[in-house]
Amino acid sequence: MPETTPSAGAPAEHPLVRIYRTAALIHRVDERMRGMLTSGELAAAYYSPRGQEVLAATLAHSGVTSDDYLVTTYRGIHDQIAKGMPLDELIAEIFGKATGSCKGKGGPMHVTHPDSGVMVTTGIVGSGMPIAVGLATSSSIRKDGRVTVVCFGDGASNIGAFHESLNLASLWKLPVIFVCQNNLYAESTAYANGTTAEHIADRAAGYGMPGVTVNGNDPEAALDAFTEALDRARAGEGPTLVEAVTYRFMGHYFGDPGTYMDRAQYEAALAADPVPALRALLRERGLADEEQLSAMEQEIAGQVEHAIAFASDSPYPGADELRLDIYREQVPA
Amino acid sequence: MPETTPSAGAPAEHPLVRIYRTAALIHRVDERMRGMLTSGELAAAYYSPRGQEVLAATLAHSGVTSDDYLVTTYRGIHDQIAKGMPLDELIAEIFGKATGSCKGKGGPMHVTHPDSGVMVTTGIVGSGMPIAVGLATSSSIRKDGRVTVVCFGDGASNIGAFHESLNLASLWKLPVIFVCQNNLYAESTAYANGTTAEHIADRAAGYGMPGVTVNGNDPEAALDAFTEALDRARAGEGPTLVEAVTYRFMGHYFGDPGTYMDRAQYEAALAADPVPALRALLRERGLADEEQLSAMEQEIAGQVEHAIAFASDSPYPGADELRLDIYREQVPA
Amino acid sequence: MTDRTVRKERARKITFQQACTIALDEAMAADDTVFLLGEDVADREGGGTFKVTSGLSTKYGTDRVRSTPISEQAIVGTAVGAAVAGMRPVAEIMLMNFITLGLDQLVNHAAKLRFMSGGRTGVPLTVRTATGAGGGTGGQHSDMLEAWLAHVPGLKVVVPSSPAEAKGLLLSSVLDDDPCVVVEHTQLYWTKGEAPEPGLRIPLGKANIARQGSDVSVITYGRPVGQVLELAEKLAGEGIDVEVVDLRTISPLDERTVLESVAKTRRAVIVHEAVGQFGVGAEVSARISEELHGQLAAPVVRVTSANAPVPFSKPLEDKYLYQISDVESAIRKSMA
């Protein structure tokens, strides 16, 4: 759970408020990252989740606990934040610092933080799925009640690992949810130019598994889909494929000019930008007023600045790290 | 086309007779191979196609020409014979002789004979499918009118290559037919213990491709399915997945005791053994009488003995073959 | 147990295949995080193509001995995920050529996750795989690919040479905290050797002086070890005293044992079944010559299989394989 989650004693917040809080945190972090990349304060391969914040926040608030496992990708900072990773360690890792969750050795594409359930972040498209099957196999054998959530993109649905993983997870009725964050592009390839299924969720039928396509930017619709999948998994009824349709505003990588993107589609997506849309919904529904929202956002901003300062001020890892963590025992010099 | 196909001048035979002729040839070769393996005259990894003869023969007579490409597997002798490979070279290859189609260097799992369109035989489950996509891509670029047929098993439908290949073939609308010879077992794994789709053909929908399940031992039903797929491919309408259900009588490998096999299912399959069944059908329909059938079988037997004698009498390849065919140019000693 | 039954136990001969089964059985009994997965490994599916897992699903249940579909990437990936969760999965990849399909998981993930997570996770998995030429299975079922894996920091690569070695090394691999690949030679499965004592573990990363000698060191591993030991006995009759070093673990390589042996004998012959070009022997040869420059009485010689795919035809396959007669010539030439 994100750090901004109120403590157990606080009065229960409305789910949409909790989702907004998390989405706003992701949004702020992403904004600052891009700012620092632009200014040169930071140099890192960075894949912005801009547009997918509400999706990740909704997933995190659908009943997933910090004991549950998450596997995500290079475009994973939204998932990691939503899963509750401490911001300091996360941002320090992106800075390549010794205080990062992986001592700076993994970097943004390989963030790991088992305490919050962030088990594996992979840079190889689709490879998180077999690993998720393994995490879920462990839970199935140990009967530890954990659910594994694996996030991947629309492009990843065309790689062999997807097929093998869904078949095996269904065969073994594993507690795993396959969450396809369909942002309509795989690098520069538009959905229909790489994927022959009308909906990725259609592929679930070939594995005797429920598959559902949902608007991932609509927190209420997505919450239902995720909760149902989670319930199925916890009840031992096996995996679900949830295709959450969203949009990727910043191109594939930081600096991607995105010339290949359909302009009209982009404009329409931007008009429906899920973060301001959810903010407006909260006000409309009377779940929060402007003052409360501003206060929340200010608190978040402070928290983010704190983490950035922590990361900036931290030292880089030393040369001995090249001989550490190769094996459990240190390799002799 | 098989060697037993009548010359162009002969009166046209009924398709079922042609199919039986090919099936009987496969049946005879397989019987002799198993005999020689038992007696010790032959030592080779051998995967009997017993039970799948009519399927292969039907496919070969569905409109596939010798210009069309075939990719098959270690369990491929039925497909190779049906495609028209010269028996002498085929059997000599299984004997590991210098006169074999691959000079004995490939062996039964890697039979190649481009003149009859036998392009690749692979021992890696599922790996023929991407290769078939490549052969079909070549035809698509060159517009040479060829169709590629790739045969694989039910077990192969669970491997990543299946998924990637069907998606790509559909995306590019390639002239390829994916023929799954579903013999209900993958080594010792019964269909439902490895495969979560009710029918393998159900998976086609995930690739926007027609998928059809047919009784592969029923030559009339199968002929329709194959012909339709072939017509689609030749018309540039793209690939089809044809699941031809059949049965594997001799276990996975030569000598497999098959203890894991369902007895009742085995008995039922044996009672419906497609080779005698087709023979009986020909007589029933008046397409051939006992005398004609006996004469045909005798001719086939002679042909098979001739090929076996050729293989037996042929020399083994010499040591220089270790330096030949690594690259096009010979590797220096 | 009385002393008499102990002695009987010791004298008992078992096959290499049985030794592997015993190792898995002991590991599963000792540690309930150990579980097995792979194609046809459960008893319903016959207990594995080479029967190494035979009986174990009956004894430990199909939760812990799991037959899989034909999905090598998922098999290795599942092992990676379960290992990250703290289990000790043992994945069977039926034949080593199929490991090509699981190499992303093995190399990009299993080998690196400890490092990339800064030690926050580890991957205590074992991959068992069978291979080797000599059985007439041709180009796609016979390759020895251990050199690839040895080139990957983070993996441990083990190639046992006898039943007792297989037992001790496999057990150590399963209980090791890092990803291990154990390569079992198909042509050794039915060879017999002395049964090791229950519980025997052979440490990883340590080579074994299989025979002490003073004239020349033959450094080898896996299948050739037995053949070289026989050759050594024969040559002993002629007064040539061969030291036989069984590497056991290819990576991490026990450089020290190798160098000490060759520093003593001043002559080295390296033997392996894999093709020579860029093979394991290259690293061993290079380290010897680099470290013992000026101390060698003769150039290091490598005896390997031919630089070719494994041919099907039996006479050609025989010629493809490393020749023990070549080892003998190399030793004699070294001594000349």
Add this chain to the structure above:
Amino acid sequence: MTDRTVRKERARKITFQQACTIALDEAMAADDTVFLLGEDVADREGGGTFKVTSGLSTKYGTDRVRSTPISEQAIVGTAVGAAVAGMRPVAEIMLMNFITLGLDQLVNHAAKLRFMSGGRTGVPLTVRTATGAGGGTGGQHSDMLEAWLAHVPGLKVVVPSSPAEAKGLLLSSVLDDDPCVVVEHTQLYWTKGEAPEPGLRIPLGKANIARQGSDVSVITYGRPVGQVLELAEKLAGEGIDVEVVDLRTISPLDERTVLESVAKTRRAVIVHEAVGQFGVGAEVSARISEELHGQLAAPVVRVTSANAPVPFSKPLEDKYLYQISDVESAIRKSMA
């Protein structure tokens, strides 16, 4: 063209990336069986992540420049099948770590089909792939895995060191009748060098004496070549005359050129970016010591990157990489 424009053309500088594009362009113009496939390679998808195929789909059509889904196994397998049918496919595997996913097709099929078919088919495909550390892309996007491929009989493995080399070697690879893998270093793509003459092809399997020298041979390939040449100039000022051998093709290895060079200088330093253990340098070092036993004035030294996954953190990545200062020390030690 007039003489003046020719001279201008010659003096023109191009990037390594442009050199690759030119090679592909010339190959496609020369032979209409050449076609390209890979993720995002067509212009609609931006002409490739590193823009190497930029403009080619516009020029030759999307039938011959085919963007694919993310399906490495299908990409390599499609290239294998098309090559067996007589085409000359050039498959782009975006980064070398992803080649793990296509290795079954590359190793079990592309490398072996000529042999296993007794020469009845051949596989004239080229796989282009990019990789290398230094760009901060971490453990799964930076590995140099050429040693694996060099261990596979039937493959040709090429690692160019400059724009002109890339142009000539890639063109030769595409037009070669056997499967070639060309490894392009991401950190070289935007470096500049002299534009080669149109049509230039550099033969495969031949090393290049990039600098003649008499004191010590530095044997290297790929990115370090330029750095070693600079170092050689510096040392020349001190009277140390370094011969620089650029292997160009890792396999088949041009043993003769290497041995002739070292026979002359009697000293060898081997440099590569890949990790040292069981790397390309091992084979080169082994062959030198085995063949030139007793002729070397100093032990062969290998300078490589650390035996570790590639770390993300920039200062650590810098320490991970082979150090040119280590090459200098090795040369001095050799000379001492």
